[in-house]
Amino acid sequence: xxxxxxxxxxxxxxxxxxxxxxxxxxxxxxxxxxxxxxxxxxxxxxxxxxxxxxxxxxxxxxxxxxxxxxxxxxxxxxxxxxxxxxxxxxxxxxxxxxxxxxxxxxxxxxxxxxxxxxxxxxxxxxxxxxxxxxxxxxxxxxxxxxxxxxxxxxxxxxxxxxxxxxxxxxxxxxxxxxxxxxxxxxxxxxxxxxxxxxxxxxxxxxxxxxxxxxxxxxxxxxxxxxxxxxxxxxxxxxxxxxxxxxxxxxxxxxxxxxxxxxxxxxxxxxxxxxxxxxxxxxxxxxxxxxxxxxxxxxxxxxxxxxxxxxxxxxxxxxxxxxxxxxxxxxxxxxxxxxxxxxxxxxxxxxxxxxxxxxxxxxxxxxxxxxxxxxxxxxxxxxxxxxxxxxxxxxxxxx
Numbered sequence: 001x002x003x004x005x006x007x008x009x010x011x012x013x014x015x016x017x018x019x020x021x022x023x024x025x026x027x028x029x030x031x032x033x034x035x036x037x038x039x040x041x042x043x044x045x046x047x048x049x050x051x052x053x054x055x056x057x058x059x060x061x062x063x064x065x066x067x068x069x070x071x072x073x074x075x076x077x078x079x080x081x082x083x084x085x086x087x088x089x090x091x092x093x094x095x096x097x098x099x100x101x102x103x104x105x106x107x108x109x110x111x112x113x114x115x116x117x118x119x120x121x122x123x124x125x126x127x128x129x130x131x132x133x134x135x136x137x138x139x140x141x142x143x144x145x146x147x148x149x150x151x152x153x154x155x156x157x158x159x160x161x162x163x164x165x166x167x168x169x170x171x172x173x174x175x176x177x178x179x180x181x182x183x184x185x186x187x188x189x190x191x192x193x194x195x196x197x198x199x200x201x202x203x204x205x206x207x208x209x210x211x212x213x214x215x216x217x218x219x220x221x222x223x224x225x226x227x228x229x230x231x232x233x234x235x236x237x238x239x240x241x242x243x244x245x246x247x248x249x250x251x252x253x254x255x256x257x258x259x260x261x262x263x264x265x266x267x268x269x270x271x272x273x274x275x276x277x278x279x280x281x282x283x284x285x286x287x288x289x290x291x292x293x294x295x296x297x298x299x300x301x302x303x304x305x306x307x308x309x310x311x312x313x314x315x316x317x318x319x320x321x322x323x324x325x326x327x328x329x330x331x332x333x334x335x336x337x338x339x340x341x342x343x344x345x346x347x348x349x350x351x352x353x354x355x356x357x358x359x360x361x362x363x364x365x366x367x368x369x370x371x372x373x374x375x376x377x378x379x380x381x382x383x384x385x386x387x388x389x390x391x392x393x394x395x396x397x398x
């Protein structure tokens with residue numbers, strides 16, 4: 001099949017998750033996948049290239065060109081995407097369109113694909129309109145979501161709570177067919193391993209260090225700044241604690257400033273973005289992996305992919321009690337929870353886990369077993385292929 005894979009964030013700059021993993025695995029199975037992305041932060045030229053972020057397969061990456069003029073770049077990107085997608089659909093060889101976003105390409109992808117009788121699948125990872133600030137922007141995006149949820153050929157959600165969100169926004173009677181597709185994790189790439197010797201030396205990690213690792217984007221709601229400011233208190237109780245933050249994002253400057261102000265350069269490591277291939281190497285350094293997210297409208301109904309990657313690496317996990325994560329990954333799954341998302345409560349639970357290494361190690365083994373039996377990425381790709389095939393067959397009969 002020829003599949004167009006559309007998003008409005010950078011394919012190359014975003015940390016690897018299903019956005020890159022799914023299309024490259026489909027390409028590895030012989031499908032022709034073109035990714036159309038939008039790099040918001042810089043001027044973008046109209047070029048195409050063969051790329052791979054995971055090593056599982058190569059996709060054709062074509063960015064939406066724009067001149068990076070504040071405000072106008074979004075209008076320009078929307079206009080250019082319309083032109084690009086129309087050209088591809090008129091060629092007549094596209095079998096399906098897969099979309100993650102709303103404003104730049106979501107509503108247009110649904111409308112144009114329907115015009116050309118090409119099935120379009122929309123993937124819901126978040127309550128999308130709540131990710132942008134401002135009442136006006138949220139209102140526009142909310143209307144766009146409603147249109148997509150009513151008019152896509154199929155909507156794939158990450159969990160049942162997100163399905164409820166889709167049906168509430170679109171109206172249960174008018175919502176497109178919706179099903180749950182779990183995040184998958186590569187249990188071969190993410191697997192238990194001994195601490196990486198090169199990274200141990202690079203970061204001067206001692207055998208006695210109790211490394212607490214965070215992986216992913218440093219969002220404002222990540223809880224990381226609150227955790228860093230509490231590191232002096234953590235160190236008074238457990239002097240061997242090291243905090244390893246693997247990834248980057250909007251809080252990078254604030255985190256670096258806090259580390260300097262508190263004199264924590266020897267105790268907190270900010271790696272910045274690392275390659276997908278190197279992520280398991282960094283996770284191998286951890287004793288406990290954390291997800292200290294604030295619970296809000298964005299995080300309440302999500303299951304962060306980092307949780308599955310932690311578990312696949314055999315790491316015991318501590319998370320704030322995100323409701324849907326708690327429902328699907330109970331204490332027997334390898335994930336422990338703080339009683340609330342209050343930073344002091346989270347820190348207290350973290351200290352308890354560090355003080356009981358045997359119990360936390362057993363917790364990590366349970367998480368690895370669950371990933372092997374239930375959350376393999378190959379199951380997710382099988383489901384995707386099945387969904388595309390059914391939609392294409394239905395359009396053919398129509």
